[in-house]
Amino acid sequence: MTDAGRLAAFSDGVFAIVITLLVLDLRVPEFHEGELAEGLLGEGPSYLAFAVSFIYVGVLWLNHHAVLQRVRGTTPAFSSINLAILFGVVIIPFPTAVLASALADGNTDDLRVAVVLYAFAASLMSAPWWVLFAYVRRHPALRADTVDQEQVRVQEARPIVGLILYGLTGVLGWLVTPLLGLIGVVVMIIFHGATSQGLRHGLWWRRRNAHRS
Amino acid sequence: MTDAGRLAAFSDGVFAIVITLLVLDLRVPEFHEGELAEGLLGEGPSYLAFAVSFIYVGVLWLNHHAVLQRVRGTTPAFSSINLAILFGVVIIPFPTAVLASALADGNTDDLRVAVVLYAFAASLMSAPWWVLFAYVRRHPALRADTVDQEQVRVQEARPIVGLILYGLTGVLGWLVTPLLGLIGVVVMIIFHGATSQGLRHGLWWRRRNAHRS
Amino acid sequence: MTDAGRLAAFSDGVFAIVITLLVLDLRVPEFHEGELAEGLLGEGPSYLAFAVSFIYVGVLWLNHHAVLQRVRGTTPAFSSINLAILFGVVIIPFPTAVLASALADGNTDDLRVAVVLYAFAASLMSAPWWVLFAYVRRHPALRADTVDQEQVRVQEARPIVGLILYGLTGVLGWLVTPLLGLIGVVVMIIFHGATSQGLRHGLWWRRRNAHRS
Amino acid sequence: MTDAGRLAAFSDGVFAIVITLLVLDLRVPEFHEGELAEGLLGEGPSYLAFAVSFIYVGVLWLNHHAVLQRVRGTTPAFSSINLAILFGVVIIPFPTAVLASALADGNTDDLRVAVVLYAFAASLMSAPWWVLFAYVRRHPALRADTVDQEQVRVQEARPIVGLILYGLTGVLGWLVTPLLGLIGVVVMIIFHGATSQGLRHGLWWRRRNAHRS
Numbered sequence: 001m002t003d004a005g006r007l008a009a010f011s012d013g014v015f016a017i018v019i020t021l022l023v024l025d026l027r028v029p030e031f032h033e034g035e036l037a038e039g040l041l042g043e044g045p046s047y048l049a050f051a052v053s054f055i056y057v058g059v060l061w062l063n064h065h066a067v068l069q070r071v072r073g074t075t076p077a078f079s080s081i082n083l084a085i086l087f088g089v090v091i092i093p094f095p096t097a098v099l100a101s102a103l104a105d106g107n108t109d110d111l112r113v114a115v116v117l118y119a120f121a122a123s124l125m126s127a128p129w130w131v132l133f134a135y136v137r138r139h140p141a142l143r144a145d146t147v148d149q150e151q152v153r154v155q156e157a158r159p160i161v162g163l164i165l166y167g168l169t170g171v172l173g174w175l176v177t178p179l180l181g182l183i184g185v186v187v188m189i190i191f192h193g194a195t196s197q198g199l200r201h202g203l204w205w206r207r208r209n210a211h212r213s
Numbered sequence: 214m215t216d217a218g219r220l221a222a223f224s225d226g227v228f229a230i231v232i233t234l235l236v237l238d239l240r241v242p243e244f245h246e247g248e249l250a251e252g253l254l255g256e257g258p259s260y261l262a263f264a265v266s267f268i269y270v271g272v273l274w275l276n277h278h279a280v281l282q283r284v285r286g287t288t289p290a291f292s293s294i295n296l297a298i299l300f301g302v303v304i305i306p307f308p309t310a311v312l313a314s315a316l317a318d319g320n321t322d323d324l325r326v327a328v329v330l331y332a333f334a335a336s337l338m339s340a341p342w343w344v345l346f347a348y349v350r351r352h353p354a355l356r357a358d359t360v361d362q363e364q365v366r367v368q369e370a371r372p373i374v375g376l377i378l379y380g381l382t383g384v385l386g387w388l389v390t391p392l393l394g395l396i397g398v399v400v401m402i403i404f405h406g407a408t409s410q411g412l413r414h415g416l417w418w419r420r421r422n423a424h425r426s
Numbered sequence: 427m428t429d430a431g432r433l434a435a436f437s438d439g440v441f442a443i444v445i446t447l448l449v450l451d452l453r454v455p456e457f458h459e460g461e462l463a464e465g466l467l468g469e470g471p472s473y474l475a476f477a478v479s480f481i482y483v484g485v486l487w488l489n490h491h492a493v494l495q496r497v498r499g500t501t502p503a504f505s506s507i508n509l510a511i512l513f514g515v516v517i518i519p520f521p522t523a524v525l526a527s528a529l530a531d532g533n534t535d536d537l538r539v540a541v542v543l544y545a546f547a548a549s550l551m552s553a554p555w556w557v558l559f560a561y562v563r564r565h566p567a568l569r570a571d572t573v574d575q576e577q578v579r580v581q582e583a584r585p586i587v588g589l590i591l592y593g594l595t596g597v598l599g600w601l602v603t604p605l606l607g608l609i610g611v612v613v614m615i616i617f618h619g620a621t622s623q624g625l626r627h628g629l630w631w632r633r634r635n636a637h638r639s
Numbered sequence: 640m641t642d643a644g645r646l647a648a649f650s651d652g653v654f655a656i657v658i659t660l661l662v663l664d665l666r667v668p669e670f671h672e673g674e675l676a677e678g679l680l681g682e683g684p685s686y687l688a689f690a691v692s693f694i695y696v697g698v699l700w701l702n703h704h705a706v707l708q709r710v711r712g713t714t715p716a717f718s719s720i721n722l723a724i725l726f727g728v729v730i731i732p733f734p735t736a737v738l739a740s741a742l743a744d745g746n747t748d749d750l751r752v753a754v755v756l757y758a759f760a761a762s763l764m765s766a767p768w769w770v771l772f773a774y775v776r777r778h779p780a781l782r783a784d785t786v787d788q789e790q791v792r793v794q795e796a797r798p799i800v801g802l803i804l805y806g807l808t809g810v811l812g813w814l815v816t817p818l819l820g821l822i823g824v825v826v827m828i829i830f831h832g833a834t835s836q837g838l839r840h841g842l843w844w845r846r847r848n849a850h851r852s
Contacts, residue, residue, distance in 0.1 A: 002495055006434055006438060006491055006494070007491075008219055008222070009222060009434070009435060009438045010438045010441060010442055010487060010491075011442075012219060012222045012223045012226055012442075013226050013438055013439050013441075013442025013443070013652075013655075014442045014445065014446055015223060015226075016223055016224075016225075016226025016227045016229075016230060016442075016652075017226065017230055017442060017443055017446040017447075017656075018446055018449075019227065019299070019303060020227055020230040020231055020234065020303050021230075021446065021449070021450070022303070023231075023234070023303050023304055023306055023307055024234070024237075024450075026304070026307040028307075028310045028311050028314045031314075031318075031319070031323070033318070033319060033320045033323065034319070034320050034322045034323060035323075036311070036314075036315055036319055036322070036323035036326045036327065037322075037323075037326045040311070040326070040330070054300055054303070058293075058296040058299075058300075061223065061296075062289065062292060062293070062296075065219055065220075065223075065292070068219070069215055076488065079488060079491070080484075080488070083484040083487075083488075086445070086484075087480055087484075090445060090446050090448070090449050090480070091449055091452070093449055094449055094452040094454075097454045098454050098462070098466070101454045101457075101462075102462055105457075105459070106457070106459060106460070106462055107459045107460050109460045109462070109463075110457070110459065110460060110461075110462035110463075113462045113463045113466070114462065117466070221645055221648070222648060225645060225648045225649045225652055226439075226442075226652050228649060228652075229439075229649055229650075229651075229652025229653045229655075229656055230652070230656055232653065232725070232729060233653055233656040233657055233660065233729050234656075235729070236657075236660070236729050236730055236732055236733055237660070237663075239730070239733040241733075241736045241737050241740045244740075244744075244745070244749070246744070246745060246746045246749065247745070247746050247748045247749060248749075249737070249740075249741055249745055249748070249749035249752045249753065250748075250749075250752045253737070253752070253756070267726055267729070271719075271722040271725075271726075274649060274722075275715065275718060275719070275722075278645055278646075278649075278718070281645070282641055428708055432647055432651060432704055432707070433704075435647070435648060435651045436651045436654060436655055436700065436704075437655075438655075439651055439652050439654075439655025439656070440655045440658060440659055442655075443655060443656055443659040443660075444659055444662075447659065447662070447663070450663075502701065505701060505704070506697075506701070509697040509700075509701075512658070512697075513693055513697075516658060516659050516661070516662050516693070517662055517665070519662055520662055520665040520667075523667045524667050524675070524679070527667045527670075527675075528675055531670075531672070532670070532672060532673070532675055533672045533673050535673045535675070535676075536670070536672065536673060536674075536675035536676075539675045539676045539679070540675065543679070
C-alpha cells in the first residue's frame with residue numbers, strides 16, 4: 001500500500017479538465033448581423049445539457065472526494081479500478097454533446113437514441129464504483145480508522161442502485177418517451193448528490209461522537 | 214470538517230484550465246498568400262476580449278486563493294458552494310467568445326446583446342461568493358485562527374456590490390451604449406482585483422501585529 | 427537533488443490532460459434527422475481507438491507513478507529526461523486520431539501508414555524511459571531506501587523490450603498486414619500494464635518481508 | 640507572506656495544459672483514399688513548430704521550477720507578477736499556430752510576419768521575469784535561506800538579455816530573412832534551457848558546501 005496523494009492529484013486533474021471541457025460545447029452561434037440574440041436563444045438545449053453534465057461531474061467529484069477520504073492509501077489494483085472510474089468520467093462530454101445535438105437538430109427518434117446513450121453510459125459508469133467498494137470491503141487494511149465494515153457495505157449498495165436505475169431510465173426513455181428518460185437522468189444525478197451528502201453527514205456524526213467519548 | 218487540500222487542488226485545476234482555454238479562441242485567421250498581417254490585425258477584438266478575460270480569471274483566482282487561506286477545512290456544503298463558484302468560472306470563456314464574435318462580426322445590436330450577456334454572467338457569478346461568505350460567517354469553526362467575525366462581514370459586502378454593479382453595468386450597456394457596458398465591466402474587474410489586494414494587506418498587518426505582541 | 431513534488435504534480439497534470447483530451451476526438455457525427463443512431467455506429471473505429479489510447483495513457487501513468495515512488499528527489503537532468511517522457515505522452519492523441527481517421531475513411535494503404543506511425547511513436551516513446559532508468563542506476567543517491575541496484579537493472583530491460591517490440595510490430599504491420607500491427611500494439615500495451623503490476627508486487631513482497639524482520 | 644504551495648500548483652496546472660494543448664494543432668490531414676502518407680508529410684512544418692514550442696514551454700517550466708525553489712512564500716504582488724508570467728506562457732500556442740500556418744500556406748511575407756510575431760511575443764514574455772527577479776531582490780524576506788543577494792542579481796540579467804535578443808531576432812527576421820529569425824528563436828530557447836541548468840548547478844554546489852561545513 002502506498003500513499004494516495006498522487007492518485008488524488010491525478011484524479012482531481014481529470015475531474016477538473018472534464019468539468020471545464022464541457023464549456024467547449026457552448027459554441028458561439030453563427031449569426032447574421034443583428035441576429036446574435038436569436039442565435040443565442042436557439043442554443044438553449046446546449047445550455048441545458050451543459051448545466052446537467054456540470055452538476056453530474058460535480059456530484060461525481062464529491063463522491064470521489066468522499067471515497068478517498070475513507071482510504072489510507074492505494075494499491076496497483078485500487079489505482080486500476082480508479083482508472084476505470086475515470087474512464088467513465090472522461091467520456092461524459094461525449095453523450096452530453098450527442099444529447100445537445102439531438103435536442104437542437106434531431107427528431108424524436110434521435111432524441112430517444114441520445115437519451116438512451118446517456119442513460120446507458122451512466123449505468124455502465126456505476127460498475128467500477130461497485131468494484132471499488134467491494135475491493136475496499138475485502139481489504140480492510142486500506143480503510144481509514146474512522147470507517148467500519150458496515151459503512152462500506154452500505155456504500156456498495158449505491159452503485160448497484162445506480163446501475164439498475166440508470167439502465168431502467170434508458171429503457172423507459174426508449175419504450176415510452178425520451179422526456180421521461182431525461183427526467184430520470186436528472187433525478188438520478190440528484191439522488192447521487194443527496195446520498196453522497198447523507199453518507200458524509202453520517203460520518204461526521206460518528207466522528208463528533210467519537211470525539212466526545 | 215475535512216482538510217481543504219483536495220478542494221484547493223481541484224479548484225486550482227479548474228482555474229488553470231479555464232485561463233488556458235481562453236487562448237483557444239485566438240484562432241489563426243484564414244488568409245490568402247501574403248495577407249497574414251492583415252488577417253492578424255482583423256482579429257484585434259479577439260485579443261482584447263482574451264486579455265480582459267485572462268485578467269478576470271486571474272483576479273478570481275487571487276480572490277479564491279485569499280478565501281481558502283482563511284478557512285481551516287471544508288464541509289460538503291462548503292464544497293458544493295465552491296462548485297457553484299467554479300460553475301461561474303468555467304463559463305467565462307463562453308461570454309468572452311460571444312463578445313469577441315460580436316466585436317468582429319456584429320452590429321451595435323449584437324454588441325449590446327454580448328455586453329449584456331457578459332455583465333449578466335458576471336453579476337450571477339457574484340451570488341455564490343456571497344453565499345460562501347455568509348456560510349463562513351455562520352460557521353465560525355471553519356475560520357482560521359487569524360480571521361475574525363468582522364473581517365468576514367466586510368468580505369460579504371464585496372460580492373453584493375459585484376452583483377448590483379455588474380447588473381447595473383448590463384442595464385447601462387443595454388439602455389445607453391454597449392461601450393459604456395464594456396467600460397463598466399473592465400472597471401469592475403479592476404475593483405475586484407484591487408479590493409482582493411486590500412483585504413490581504415489588512416490581514417498581513419494584523420498578523421504582523423499579532424507576531425509582535 | 428530537490429524534492430520531486432512539483433515534478434509529480436506537473437507530470438500528473440500532463441497525464442490527466444492527455445487522457446481527457448482523447449475524448450475530444452469522439453466527435454458527434456453530423457446526421458440527417460432521424461439518422462443519429464446510424465451516424466453513431468459509423469463512428470465505431472473512433473471509439474475503439476479512444477479506448478486503446480485511454481488504456482495506454484493509463485498504463486503509462488501507472489508506470490510513471492511506480493518510478494517516482496522509487497526515487498527520493500529530482501535533479502535538472504532527471505527533470506529534463508522526464509520532459510522527454512512527457513513529450514511521448516503528449517503526442518499520443520495525434521497517432522490515435524490518425525488511426526481513427528484511417529480506420530474510418532482510409533483504404534488498406536492508409537491503415538498501414540497509420541499503424542506504422544502508431545507503432546513507431548510507441549517505439550520512440552520507450553527511449554527516454556530507458557535513459558531514465560540508466561540515469562537512476564548511475565545515481566544511487568536518487569533511489570529510495572527500499573530500492574536496490576538489481577531492481578533498477580531489471581526495470582531498465584523493459585523499455586528496451588518496448589523499443590524493439592513496438593518497432594517490430596510496426597515492421598510486421600507494414601510488411602504483412604495492418605491488422606497484425608494493430609494486434610501487436612494492443613498486446614504490447616497489455617504487456618506494459620502487466621509488468622508494471624508485476625514489478626510493484628515484487629516490491630510489496632520485499633517491503634512486507636522487511637516489515638516482518 | 641503566505642505559503643507558495645497553491646501558487647505552484649496553479650502554475651504547474653497552467654504549464655501542463657499549455658504544453659499539452661500544443662498537440663491540438665497537430666491536426667490529422669484531410670486525405671483522399673490511399674494518400675494519408677502524403678497528407679502527413681505535408682504537415683511537416685506543424686510538427687517542427689510543435690517540437691520547438693514543446694521544448695520552449697518545457698524550458699520555461701524548468702526556469703519557473705527553479706525560481707519557486709528559491710523563494711519561501713508568496714505575496715499578492717508576487718502572485719500578480721506570476722500571473723503576468725503565466726500570461727506569456729498561455730499565449731505561446733497562438734504564435735506557434737500562426738508560425739505553423741505560415742510555414743504551410745504562406746509566402747515569404749507571411750513567414751516574416753509569423754517569425755516577427757513569435758520573436759516579439761517571446762521578447763515581451765521576458766519582461767515579467769525581470770520584474771519578478773527585481774521584486775525578489777528588493778524583498779529579501781521572500782528569499783530562501785540558501786539564496787543570497789548576488790545570485791538574484793545574476794538572475795535578473797537573464798530576462799533582460801532575453802528581452803533584447805528576442806527583440807533583435809525579430810528585427811533580423813524582418814529585415815534580413817525569416818529563416819534567420821527562426822534560427823535566432825531556437826538558439827534563444829537553447830540559451831534559456833542551458834542557463835537555467837547552469838544556475839541550478841551553481842546552487843547545488845553551494846548547498847553541498849554548506850552541508851559540509
